[in-house]
Amino acid sequence: xxxxWLTAWMAFPLRITPxxxxxxxNTSFPVFCFPLQIIGSRACxxxxxxxLAESKVLSTTNDKSAVVISAKIVLRLLGWQLEKKKxxxxxxxxxxxxxxxxxxEEKLKNNNRDLSMVRMKSMFAIGFCFTALMGMFxxxxxxxxxxxxxxxxxxxxxxxxxxxxxxxxYTDCSFIFLYILCTMSIRQNIQKMLGLAPSRAATKQAGGxxxxxxxxxxxx
Amino acid sequence: xxxxxxxxEPPHAQQxxxxxxxxxxxxxxxxxxxxxxxxxxxxxxxFLDVIYWFRQIIAVILGVIWGVVxxxxxxxxxxxxxxxxxxxxxxxxxFRQIDEEEYGGTWExxxxxxxxxxxxxxxxxxxxxxxxxxx
Numbered sequence: 001x002x003x004x005w006l007t008a009w010m011a012f013p014l015r016i017t018p019x020x021x022x023x024x025x026n027t028s029f030p031v032f033c034f035p036l037q038i039i040g041s042r043a044c045x046x047x048x049x050x051x052l053a054e055s056k057v058l059s060t061t062n063d064k065s066a067v068v069i070s071a072k073i074v075l076r077l078l079g080w081q082l083e084k085k086k087x088x089x090x091x092x093x094x095x096x097x098x099x100x101x102x103x104x105e106e107k108l109k110n111n112n113r114d115l116s117m118v119r120m121k122s123m124f125a126i127g128f129c130f131t132a133l134m135g136m137f138x139x140x141x142x143x144x145x146x147x148x149x150x151x152x153x154x155x156x157x158x159x160x161x162x163x164x165x166x167x168x169x170y171t172d173c174s175f176i177f178l179y180i181l182c183t184m185s186i187r188q189n190i191q192k193m194l195g196l197a198p199s200r201a202a203t204k205q206a207g208g209x210x211x212x213x214x215x216x217x218x219x220x
Numbered sequence: 221x222x223x224x225x226x227x228x229e230p231p232h233a234q235q236x237x238x239x240x241x242x243x244x245x246x247x248x249x250x251x252x253x254x255x256x257x258x259x260x261x262x263x264x265x266x267f268l269d270v271i272y273w274f275r276q277i278i279a280v281i282l283g284v285i286w287g288v289v290x291x292x293x294x295x296x297x298x299x300x301x302x303x304x305x306x307x308x309x310x311x312x313x314x315f316r317q318i319d320e321e322e323y324g325g326t327w328e329x330x331x332x333x334x335x336x337x338x339x340x341x342x343x344x345x346x347x348x349x350x351x352x353x354x355x
Contacts, residue, residue: 147346147350148346148350148353148354149346150293150296150345150349151294151296151297173350178343178346181339181346182343184335184336185337185342185343186343188336188339189276189336192269192272200268
């Protein structure tokens with residue numbers, strides 16, 4: 001089922017290429033096609049991560065938005081929780097407790113392996129979609145002025161906004177600048193609308209990800 | 221145990237949302253609560269989501285106006301930033317009168333969704349400006 005998703009979304013940009021060519025002749029707005037790639041890649045993400053949820057990796061949280069990107073973070077937190085439990089366990093805790101921890105470690109290892117497999121597939125699909133679409137946009141819009149900026153960008157942004165364009169008029173906008181702005185705005189909003197954005201707690205944990213979380217007890 | 225507690229929270233919060241917002245359904249009740257100054261927010265994330273979406277709406281509206289007028293240059297960007305931050309600050313401090321410390325301080329509320337709204341504002345501004353004032 002997931003491979004069907006991936007194939008469908010990979011084929012989608014190839015089908016709309018002729019439409020884009022016709023569109024590009026009349027207008028210079030590539031904006032409408034960017035969300036399609038974004039939705040497609042995120043839909044693949046969601047399908048694959050739902051499979052991960054079924055393997056009970058994500059049963060510790062009911063937060064729907066944690067499904068997509070927070071799976072890795074959840075597993076990492078479970079790992080920390082387990083480490084903490086191992087530290088607090090004493091010699092007198094008994095064989096049963098130790099066996100229980102070993103079983104949990106084994107389960108965590110398996111889930112981490114599953115997560116890596118799923119993420120690899122999804123990253124491969126997203127990379128392929130991205131490369132295909134960028135190649136297509138390059139061939140259509142390279143060297144063309146796609147929009148006029150109502151302001152003159154700062155000098156270090158001009159390298160992006162005036163990329164491969166002739167002349168010294170820095171209000172000319174290249175497609176890559178508009179694409180990046182669309183990615184930052186439309187993609188984030190679509191993620192939030194569809195419930196695929198990571199939760200704020202997960203984002204904060206990811207921000208302090210190099211060390212153990214300050215409140216590991218939150219998940220105990 | 222915390223997993224069970226977390227599983228209980230959303231239905232509980234939803235019940236509160238329904239109780240506060242009336243019979244308009246969960247989504248309608250959230251926006252109903254957002255527009256009333258006397259309602260309470262039991263789920264902090266819900267209020268932060270309202271701030272986020274208000275920012276996006278302001279970005280779209282200002283992008284359209286700036287593109288149509290047209291307003292050019294960094295003055296436009298500066299005025300957008302002031303209006304975006306100012307309107308939301310007035311909303312959560314004067315209209316809603318919430319305790320900012322509960323949400324991590326004024327800065328946390330100010331930066332909630334700001335970059336996304338800024339990018340959306342630029343996209344809308346550029347598109348409308350190009351479409352209306354340039355062939």
